Amino acid sequence: MKNISISMFILICLLLCILGIDKVLGLNMRASLRTATNPFYVMHIGELVIFYILIMMMFVRPFLDFYHKRKGNK
Known part of the structure; x- marks a missing residue:
């Protein structure tokens, strides 16, 4: 259970980092979520x-x- 919680914490931190970088680049939230959840778009x-x-x-x-x-x- 501890491994799953650590993995989920790291995943959430990385997704927040990706969303923050996309916001700094000027993407709207919809495009930022799409590129964060499906990396094949980029x-x-x-x-x-x-x-x-x-x-x-x-x-x-x-x-x-x-x-x-x-x-x-x-």
Whole structure:
């Protein structure tokens, strides 16, 4: 329970920091909340490509290991 409460406290602090920075930059509250809750709105193409490559590496590697292990058992 302590870990969850610490994680929630850190999340709230970081979200407040993000909202404060967006307010200083001159964004209204709606745009600030949208960028804070969905970071894909503010990502550039290069960042999205790297993100998708990392996600694919996370899923493809275990699948290939499972496939090679299963193929080796036959």
